[in-house]
Amino acid sequence: MTTAVRRALSSALTDPQPSVAPTWTEHLESRIVRDWRKDEFDAKKLVFTPDPGNPRTSAGYCQRSGCATLLPRAAVCHSCRNDHKRSGTVLSLSEWAPQAEPPARFEPKVGCLVSDCERGHGGNGLCHSHNARFGRWRKTHDDGDVAAWIVDDRPRALSARPRCRAGACRADGTGRNGLCYGHQSEYLKWERSGGTTGLAVDADTWLRTTREPPMDSEKLTSYSSAAAVPFGALPEPLRWELLYAVQQRDLGGGVLATAELRGTYRALLRSGRTSVVGATLLGRTSNNPYLLGLLNEWQRHIDDAHRSWSGIDDRDPQIIYLRDLELTAAATPVGPHAKVDLRPIRQSWIADSYESWVRAAPRSRHNVSYLLHMVVLIDEILTVRGTPRTALGRPDMDAIVNGIRKRWHLDHTQRRQIGLLNKFLADCRRDEQLQAHWADIPATFALDLARHRPRGTKSRTRDGDDAFRFVPQPIIDHLMDNLNLLQRRTPYLTAEARAMLFLQERCGRRTTETIRLKEDCISYDDQGAPYLEWEQCKPPYKMGKRLPIHQETHDVIRQWQQIKREHGIESRWLFPAVQRPGVDKPWNSTYLQTRVQDLVNVVLEQAPYEGVAEGPEGNLMHFDLRALDAYSFRHAFAQRFADAVDADGRSTTPPDVLQEYMGHGSFNTTMAYYQVTAKRRKKALEAVAPRRLNLQGAAISVARERDGFTKVAVSLGHCTEPQNVAAGGHGCMVDHACESCPFFLVDPLERDGMEAKRHALRVKLERARVINAQQHLLDHYEARIKDTSTIIDGIDAYIDGLPEHERLAIREAVERMADIRRRATAARKIDLRQLLEANDDT
Template sequence: MTARSGAALAKVVVGPEFGFDHLAWQSWLDEHINPAWRPGEWNAEAWLFTGDVDNRGTALRRCAVSACPTVLGAGRPGAICRRCGIDFDGIVDQDRETFLRAHVPNRRTLAGVAVTRCSIVWDGVQCTRHAITGDLCTIHYNSYRHHVFNKARTMSYEEWATTIARPFQDTAPCLIAGCTALLMSSGGLCTYHYRRWSSANRNAGGTLQMQAWTSTQAPYLGTCCFSLAPLPDLVRREVLYGLQHRDQFGQPLSPVAIRHIIQQLPELPTLVGQRDIVLTTLSRTQDANAQAKAREICWSVQVAFDAFHGIAPTDKDDLDLRAAGLKSPTRSGRRVNPRVVDLTAISQPWLRALLRQWVDIERPHSHMFNRAHKAISWASPVLAAQPGGGIDPATLRFADATAILDGFRTAAQSSGELYSSRYRRQLLGVFWKLVDFGRSADLLDLAGGFTRHASHTIPEEDVNEDEIGSAVPESVIRQLDAHQHLLGLDISYGHMPADAVAVMCQTIYIAFRDTGRRTREVASLPLDCLETTGGDISLVWDNSKSKRLRRRLPITTETAESIISWQRRRALLDIPHRSRNYLFPAITAAAGVPHINTSYVATILRSWVASIPELRDEGLGLDGNPLPFERSRIYPYAFRHSYAQRHADAGTPVDVLSELMDHASISTTMDYYQVSLKRKREAVTTMAIHSVDRSGRSAPFGSDLAYERGSVAVPYGNCVEPSNVKAGGQSCPIRFQCAGCGFYRPDPSFLPAIEQHINELRADREIAEAMDAAEYVISNLTEQIGAYREVVATMRYRLAQLPSERRAEVDEACAVLRKVRAGSRPLLPLTVVTPTTQTGQEDPT
């Protein structure tokens, strides 16, 4: 690398050292801390946070008892406080719902603070201090004990209260910043802090200075509060900065967890470089929530410390994607969790610097970064094997570019299997785009020969047509259906009840199985995803891949009923506000997307498949026993292939299936109709012996060759009339009234088409009768219906007589041949019309 390119791409990165200028660091934090952070919750003067239970960014809940003001930490919906729980346990004749609605808690104190005033009254003026013992404040209670008990009970309570006791009228607050309780004595402290001061001073041998002590004390902290006052000045600011920084990622703040961190935080002058010590201390408490919050705070402090020293995230070889501002691939783009990528495995410094500089300028999302990092990771060992190790980009030549091409051509997975040709081609293109970026931005001083030539391509490989789609076989889907009761068990989903989680998971599976939509399309289904028109039910969904919204897909009544059942259960749940318009809500209000995460959907499916005791494949092993099905083949997108393959095997016309799949090109749909020559030949061999004539009598072909050459496929069977065969089915002398033709040769693969034609003939007959058509027209339709019915009845009877193994073979052959026909263009028009001009002459064009 030249000096110019080195200066442009690389900076000297120095790690944090202890003994740095603490005052300068503290001043930097003061400049970057938002003084107006969380108005109404944060008291900057007192370093006190009092959470608002109505703020969705604060993890708090109210007690479910309507009349109880107690605030709880984040918990399940419907939770009640400990005292209301004790009250409920003491009631035997009231159900929970009535208790929550009608119970009125009787509290002398709430959240540790007295709520009743001292009962001493003089001349109509009541004591302003809080009642602590009985109905008296502490001073009056001590006076009462002295005069009534210590003097041999010579004075009654009434005499003491009317002659000696005088109400206090002071309204000054406690000296502790943020404490709203009234003074207990002339010492300037409330009851709570006076007790703490007395204990601390006693332990210090009476030498404790009150002013120094009060500066580090927090007010009484209820569930919704935490105070940074007990921390050293620098650590206070570091924790506050970390809390404000994590707010940018939409993560809820838990006062309970933060208070726990502050209580357990070791005595440290700073959090810089102390992550392991902090986490080790907190790990002893077994509080995973507090450990996670401490980890995030330490991360934010370290990122800020690097910025204080002028070190950007993209200057380091341990690249932190969240600190670098890379977006996640979610719809919101918000990255919640940090991710550090170690670039030191890339042996060429100029390649590492190129990737960092590209990230700094382009700010790609995670998917783009992953491909770029993968491409450079593939190219690096190839260059390392070249003379000079590829260290100096100015010495690279055309041979090095060719070597990189060979490396990408042979790139293999850990299993030794090559990556797909499409993936290798994409990553090769990404690598050269990065090199072009370095050249265009004048960051690299590369030799002219190190460039991509037109011959540097990876050819597209043909896909094995028998494995197109990777569909889950129907036999395996039937086994999955039999184990639906296991789906959603032991799955945690935020605060959602376990039974609701199970219903949601089962509905998601049914949507995959019955609709063939992509993972994201199912996860983001709108709440109003069902539409009924004329008795037909359609699923309303968004094709997010092609940006075609509000698409409609016909679905069965059973599928719709499962969705409706989940909608009813969902209506009873506490759903995050931003998920209100989605059928499958997000796990929390702070999730990256407002609906269930697609990766979590895959996790649910994998967990369910792993819990099923046995899954059998369609084939048999050498010992004659069923083969186990490879469970890794069951993933959300595989059900899309199953949906398409199910329709293709059933003979659904390719244009209809293309519309059902919402494919932009019909060529994409055609993949599901491709059948290997071997499978087609086997199907023809099987079907040739099951052909019948128009009367239902057996009329087998002599061979599979005779089946293919001596007949032509017409809409409802095969035809062996010579002139029609020669014309490719375009020269039927009786206009395709096949049931009355002696050359008609149907077989079981045409059964669905024949039955559909019978229904069409019946509809035509009803229309003819309504039109008062001539008798011979109606008779003709009636005779055709009867003839076709006889053909169908005969074939179904003969199929029923076959052994199960032979019947399965015939069914497979039928599916193959129907797929072949459905993937072809329409075979025959019902009428042949010669185009003419308006003058009646044939149009020569």
């Protein structure tokens, strides 16, 4: 060996070899999940054997004893139904199936009755050759049977023949093609039809495309008897393509449709394909919408993987799929077919600018859509005007803004589009990749924010939160008191509708937030108090502030979860849609709105609301129940929180806390509910003379014009002590024991608040006695209780001494304010289990 050869060999052994890109088959094989469904999938043999006991496997076997036919769910197969009809039995199908004899089509073949004959069964207990001779003999012996024929003809035993080549067939093969008589007949029929398009017409091709190898070569069990799918029976890379697609879809959640999977595998086996990359629906056709969706998703997974491996995208470059973009978080996932179509844009520089913008940074799904509509409009306007790109200027921008004003007539939509256009223009001028287009565009082609302002119609309903709508609480109470009138097609749907409406009213979430509550939406604090966990359906799509809920609301959620379990429904959503089996998605917001209308309609029909309700100004009004929608419950919920007070009459929900609970973007939206409370108080006060009571219960005339200068608001009344008024309420001399202060004045309307405060003081007194507090502290509480009672007695005496019309007016106002406070803090109870049982009984 020469030195040069030795050096070359040494270099070849030591130098790093260039990496070889994996083939398509190797790429797919490396992405297969080997531990996928461990109890059902054999990674070595590539065989999937469904387990009907797995809740994530849509499979069940025929309920007839001995029948192993696979069905989408446990039932009786078509063949056994026919056997039941032919049997003439008086038993119903469900009674007959468990005790019927096993179907004859599953009985194993027996050997030939001729002594020492080694061939298999072919009819009448004889092999095919002996059965043929018996048939000829019987033509001349009408009363003869097999035993008589054997004695008369004395047939000789025949040697064994090889087993039929067709899968797990137990019959003897013939000399031709190695098939039994039955499979030979099937093959000839296939041969006469021309076989499979594009493949050779011979027995080997027929066996490969129509027959599976035996699952067990010794017992000769077939894959079909176990409803198994042998992916390895498909050629490469088709086996890996189908397996990869099935795994990817299954790992996303849902139920694996076994019948559709095996049907697709059989169709691919018959087609003779070696790959389905770029095909449509894996080469199948169907009228079943569910199967079409399943095939489409499998095909998408295969094509996406192939594009990732090859780096070649043969899709239309003018169509951008949102799944390929980096989008900001959203409440709803992006579908596989969501796309942006640039084909309507005729000027390439506009299309290039838009595509660069959507790919440059994470964009919101809404802005991608809003800007697309706007650039299509810009393209239309500039094409009609015919201005060259290098001559664009202010008149062109004026025309574009005028087009926006005509296309989007509302003020807030114009503001959104104009602001988005301003950002789009700025990004395009900064983008280096677009300099070939934008470097020649004059700087005068820009927005003048002072000139190009929105001039649209003001919208009062642009957002359910921004458009404040007052809903009288008695109206909502009346609806919920009659929730038991709501009935749907089934007890399950009835319980679902009632639970959904109950949570919407009790928790006050937006419709989408209620619909998209998760199964684990309840949490607890360290004291065991329940809280509701919810996600905002508006940007930034984060978890909302934990909402404290009543124990009754907690119980309704738990009852509904138990009902779902009893109906065999497992989902990560609290209210899963049951329209499409195997698809784990919640209902949409329209579904909740429809249930509200159902409740309103049944209440209007069977228990209409009679009388008038209190309006937002404290006025009386007739309210049309048909104006209610799902958001009405949310507005009523917020109003209840704004009205709620504690035992001392103080508001229990500060505005900033309510803003977090409701997820309001604007503080003004939250304050609208507190303004209603103030307006109702003012309206109630106008019904009586301007009087206030002091510590001794004596009524003092008040000049309302001077109130703002001589008093400061405190709990349940006003303080007139000069230094405390000057300090804005922060200079109290008696540590806010207002009922014992000579400068404290209370409105008669606060009687219920004073009652609550007296009760709270009595509780404090009892607790102080339990812990053996000092006598001076006990005396302090007793004195405060006495002073509070004096004020209450003074209010009662004052009201009793009023003229009849004033006394009735103030008592009505006091009762109204007390009723508002009671409703604001009261829980609501509904027993879903009891209602469901009542439906079953009827």
